[in-house]
Amino acid sequence: ELFYEIRHKTYATAWNLYKKQLLGDIASQVFMSVTASIISATVEAFITAGTFGLGWLSAKAAGTLAYLGVYLLMTKFSIDAKLHQAEAQTRVDTFYAVSSDQRDPTSLNGKSIGDSVLQDGMAAALLGHPGGYYTTVSGGEPGNMYTGDLLVTPPNVARMANGVSIVGGFLALLWDNFWNMGGSDPDKFTGLDYDDMNLNYFMLTSELPSYNQRENYNYKNTEGIWHPSNQYFANTLGYLEMKVKSASNNELDAIIPTSLDGRPSYQFINSSIQSLTLPQSILYRPIVLSQERYRELYSNGRAPIPGHLVITVQAKDYSKTKGLNPYNLNATEQTVGVKAKIPLSSKEFEYPIQYISIDVMKGFNYFAKNIIIDKSYYAIEDGTLYFTKTLEEFVSEQLEHLSDSTSDTIYFNINILFHRIVPDTNITTNSLALAQATSYAVMDYFSQYTYAEVTANMISEIAYTETLTFWSTVISTPLAYFGSLAATAAVGKLASK
Numbered sequence: 001e002l003f004y005e006i007r008h009k010t011y012a013t014a015w016n017l018y019k020k021q022l023l024g025d026i027a028s029q030v031f032m033s034v035t036a037s038i039i040s041a042t043v044e045a046f047i048t049a050g051t052f053g054l055g056w057l058s059a060k061a062a063g064t065l066a067y068l069g070v071y072l073l074m075t076k077f078s079i080d081a082k083l084h085q086a087e088a089q090t091r092v093d094t095f096y097a098v099s100s101d102q103r104d105p106t107s108l109n110g111k112s113i114g115d116s117v118l119q120d121g122m123a124a125a126l127l128g129h130p131g132g133y134y135t136t137v138s139g140g141e142p143g144n145m146y147t148g149d150l151l152v153t154p155p156n157v158a159r160m161a162n163g164v165s166i167v168g169g170f171l172a173l174l175w176d177n178f179w180n181m182g183g184s185d186p187d188k189f190t191g192l193d194y195d196d197m198n199l200n201y202f203m204l205t206s207e208l209p210s211y212n213q214r215e216n217y218n219y220k221n222t223e224g225i226w227h228p229s230n231q232y233f234a235n236t237l238g239y240l241e242m243k244v245k246s247a248s249n250n251e252l253d254a255i256i257p258t259s260l261d262g263r264p265s266y267q268f269i270n271s272s273i274q275s276l277t278l279p280q281s282i283l284y285r286p287i288v289l290s291q292e293r294y295r296e297l298y299s300n301g302r303a304p305i306p307g308h309l310v311i312t313v314q315a316k317d318y319s320k321t322k323g324l325n326p327y328n329l330n331a332t333e334q335t336v337g338v339k340a341k342i343p344l345s346s347k348e349f350e351y352p353i354q355y356i357s358i359d360v361m362k363g364f365n366y367f368a369k370n371i372i373i374d375k376s377y378y379a380i381e382d383g384t385l386y387f388t389k390t391l392e393e394f395v396s397e398q399l400e401h402l403s404d405s406t407s408d409t410i411y412f413n414i415n416i417l418f419h420r421i422v423p424d425t426n427i428t429t430n431s432l433a434l435a436q437a438t439s440y441a442v443m444d445y446f447s448q449y450t451y452a453e454v455t456a457n458m459i460s461e462i463a464y465t466e467t468l469t470f471w472s473t474v475i476s477t478p479l480a481y482f483g484s485l486a487a488t489a490a491v492g493k494l495a496s497k
Contacts, residue, residue, distance in 0.1 A: 003194045003452045010456035011186040018464045029472035032074040034479045040067035041484035045491035105145035108243045109234040125458040128159035128166050133450050139268025151235035152446045154200045166191030177463040192455040207238030216324045220308040238283045242346045244268050264446050280435040284348040286422045288433035294423035304421040311414045318410040339390045345383035351418035359413040
């Protein structure tokens with residue numbers, strides 16, 4: 001019900017805007033078409049007359065090229081003028097403090113490669129829009145704003161398989177709009193109806209796939225460039241929170257959902273300023289399942305696949321090594337007894353650890369594997385993994401020596417295995433489960449609202465294009481015909497003289 005209510009409301013709003021520009025767009029299209037036709041006819045007539053009728057084929061080709069060149073050039077000018085007008089209007093509507101720089105918002109990311117090609121236009125609509133649906137997150141001070149594209153509905157290639165609904169719905173919309181221009185029913189285009197898929201909570205929230213984009217980090221669960229989570233790594237709540245914290249130098253470090261007149265939006269905020277009113281964070285933590293659901297999924301000895309993060313770090317006793325430096329400690333860390341550290345997140349890393357181990361690497365080969373680190377020797381605080389022994393000490397407890405060769409590249413792979421899914425067993429997990437359930441309901445609202453809004457705008461674009469094409473063709477065809485005849489006759493008179 002929400003989906004169809006929002007789609008009809010958005011569709012009506014779009015058409016109210018289109019109606020204000022319809023006459024101007026028709027006049028523009030007619031002018032471009034008629035002008036291009038007259039110039040084309042003139043070029044064709046001149047070449048025909050100049051070759052005494054023998055070069056009619058060349059004349060036809062030149063006339064066609066002239067038409068295309070003039071029409072495309074005028075279209076380019078028209079688009080540039082509209083973009084300039086829109087940009088000017090945006091700047092007029094934006095408030096800038098006297099002390100602030102009048103800069104455009106800083107974009108923190110973009111849509112996935114596939115979605116950035118199709119966007120939310122007519123081509124995507126005619127394919128059933130298989131890509132994801134996005135909303136824009138924004139925040140900051142005027143002149144120092146940040147924006148990001150956040151995925152609210154995951155992609156679904158199965159939408160493309162419903163060819164009957166796509167083609168049939170497209171034709172039904174065109175027919176309805178032909179008789180009710182501006183008052184057509186967007187629900188006729190059934191190929192863009194809400195797909196009722198359960199939201200992929202992990203894909204919408206998790207920062208974990210983004211580790212594969214960081215040097216020396218590898219999140220094994222989503223390896224491979226074509227893994228869906230890798231395609232959308234930069235469009236999750238977790239990633240955008242970390243990204244805006246880094247980009248804004250800690251001025252913005254959280255994302256909250258808001259609503260104005262029922263229209264949902266996400267905003268970047270400073271969590272320390274609004275700490276008293278912020279809900280419990282659901283990010284950087286495992287998904288909590290009820291005990292019944294957990295037993296249903298993981299009975300008979302089965303267990304959830306753990307998260308597996310691998311970090312490549314340097315071995316300090318070797319000149320030929322690679323990875324990040326785990327011994328870059330500040331004075332405070334050295335004072336409290338920290339011997340090595342590995343940064344994991346600029347926010348938090350609250351996943352329960354199963355175990356941490358070290359693989360000793362010699363070039364591309366394993367020298368030693370799975371050296372387990374006792375949990376009493378490490379701790380994770382504020383997104384950083386701290387050790388109370390050096391990594392070499394852990395290794396030396398099980399290996400007498402590594403390698404005497406000065407040509408070998410020696411380094412360590414730190415394996416962190418952690419729980420991504422846990423059962424609800426205590427007050428802490430119960431509280432987190434409640435927060436996640438609430439957030440899921442909010443995300444579902446965002447999904448339906450954005451899905452409805454985007455599809456309504458795509459459908460209205462199709463309907464408006466049909467209306468504009470019909471009327472501009474009806475008006476321009478006779479004008480272009482008689483204009484071309486007049487141009488040909490004028491060239492003929494000049495040639496006869």
